[in-house]
Ligand code: SF4
């Protein structure tokens with residue numbers, strides 16, 4: 001098969017879910033209008049949401065979800081040995097995601113509250129790269145299907161995919177949204193990597209930073225603006241730590 005005169009490889013790919021809601025896999029399985037094109041680029045050999053097929057041989061493993069149990073660690077290590085390329089899929093896999101809220105409590109309290117008299121084994125939440133080596137990360141809660149498909153195209157063509165360097169604010173202003181900071185809300189668009197088309201703000205919800213930090217961001221300035229607007233350090237921390245995706249930026253207190 002050829003695309004733009006270049007022979008396409010058709011790698012065997014697998015999707016595996018760990019601690020998560022499986023919404024990122026659903027993004028891929030959804031939107032049937034582009035699914036056929038996607039399936040012409042890769043051979044899917046494991047994808048629990050759409051097929052009962054299960055094979056042990058694959059080249060690319062997409063890992064969805066955070067890691068929060070011992071058996072997940074062992075399963076992930078086995079996948080890492082098999083796959084040539086391991087891709088963390090979604091904010092849970094890249095950063096821990098919403099599962100990281102568990103960090104705000106003791107593991108014991110979480111187990112008591114959630115499982116009551118039927119406790120289960122659970123560990124502090126880890127991202128995929130904290131357990132095994134990761135070759136590529138695709139952030140988003142959920143991922144952007146359009147971005148995912150573009151990444152797959154680059155992968156099979158062997159060309160480099162580049163994430164947008166600028167923050168969500170750029171897409172937000174392109175969409176002519178009214179700034180939510182001016183409406184008294186904490187919006188993390190100024191420090192968050194674009195690529196979602198500012199979907200939350202388009203729906204009048206502030207950005208929680210699920211896509212991780214923008215390469216070109218200015219956290220000290222945003223922090224100063226939020227402080228001047230009267231938000232307390234606790235309110236600011238509550239938002240910036242929601243997905244555990246902005247720690248790399250917000251830990252710099254300067
Ligand atoms: S990143 Fe969000 S949508 Fe994707 S699996 Fe995690 S919670 Fe679900």
Ligand code: SF4
Pocket residue numbers: 168169170172173177178179180181187188189190198201207
């Ligand atoms: S701070 Fe939020 S609402 Fe304001 S421009 Fe940036 S992304 Fe849009």
Ligand code: SF4
Pocket residue numbers: 140141168192193196197198199200201206207208209210211212
């Ligand atoms: S607006 Fe922010 S929270 Fe919403 S999808 Fe985009 S990066 Fe994630």
